[in-house]
Amino acid sequence: MSPRDQIRKGSTDFVVLSLLVKRPMYGYEISQQLGQRSGGYFEMKEGLLYPALHHMQEKGWLTTEWRKVEGRRRKYYALTKMGLEVLDQQAAEWKTFLEKLDGLLQANDVWTG
Amino acid sequence: MTVDLVLAKIGEQLHLSKETEREVLAEIRTHLEDTVAAASARGEDEQAALSQAAERFGIPEVSAELQVIHNNHDSTEAILATALPIVFTLILRWMAFAPDGSALHWQQILTRPGFYLLAAIALAIPVLIFHRWRYALVGWGIFWFLTVIFVIFPSINSW
Incomplete structure (x- = not known):
């Protein structure tokens, strides 16, 4: 697994939760939005997305509801209160991680070469 | 394809x-x-x-991952669906049998508000905790089956 894939896998829960803050979405919509909003960086294989969604549902971070839209039954995922708390915790953790990483790389002039 | x-x-x-x-x-x-x-x-x-x-x-991979996620969940629900009605029936047994060992009959049991409360709780708790409503109904069915057995065969009290 490449470093990029490792980072993406490690951030799967966070990016999905952050996408669902504004409104509930269904699986296909989530995969499309992730790709579009990140310029393709967070484009996620379905084989990774659906197990992640179901896992977060089992943990109580997401709740689901089947809706019939344009003749198709779609399973919508929405954040629960617990999911929102987890998102806040993970956001703080990622912010700290990025700050520390930035500090480390700047101190060693890695960014500028 | x-x-x-x-x-x-x-x-x-x-x-x-x-x-x-x-x-x-x-x-x-x-x-x-x-x-x-x-x-x-x-x-x-x-x-x-x-x-x-x-x-x-990635069909083999996604199937395997979904299997692990849902299998654990289904097993836990199945165990709870069996265990909960037994717990409620034991509470009923405590209600239905007098301290001297004599058992109440249907007429007496049905006059007790506690019996109706217990029956309602035996349904409400599974409905609230299970993802699958069928599990809740199965659990409630077991509760009533054991209840009927207890009342019809009061000698069970000596077990």
């Missing part, structure tokens, strides 16, 4: 409760149909889009 064929391949590797399996496959079906519809709208080849989507799912 068709959507049904892809779903059949995933379904072959899932060994979950019928209800869970149906729900998982229904969700994947919608995803595949959306993928094909989007490809068609862009003027792309639908078959190629479906093949790529099936590849991105």
Whole structure:
């Protein structure tokens, strides 16, 4: 697994939760939005997305509801209160991680070469 | 390749409760149909889009992961669905048998508000905690079965 894939896998829960803050979405919509909003960086294989969604549902971070839209039954995922708390915790953790990483790389002039 | 064929391949590797399996496959079906519809709208080849989507799912891997996630959940629910009515029936047994060992009859049991409260709780708790409402009804059925057995055969009290 490449470093990029490792980072993406490690951030799967966070990016999905952050996408669902504004409104509930269904699986296909989530995969499309992730790709579009990140310029393709967070484009996620379905084989990774659906197990992640179901896992977060089992943990109580997401709740689901089947809706019939344009003749198709779609399973919508929405954040629960617990999911929102987890998102806040993970956001703080990622912010700290990025700050520390930035500090480390700047101190060693890695960014500028 | 068709959507049904892809779903059949995933379904072959899932060994979950019928209800869970149906729900998982229904969700994947919608995803595949959306993928094909989007490809068609862009003027792309639908078959190629479906093949790529099936590849991105990684059928053996996604089946295995979903199996692990839902299997644990289904097993826990099944154990709880059996254990809860037994607990409620034991409470009923405590209510139905007097300290001197004599058992109450239906007429006496049915005059006790506590009996109705217990029956309501025996249904409400499973309905609230289970994802599958059928599990709650199965649990409630076991509760009533054991209740009837207790009242009809009061000698069980000596067990």
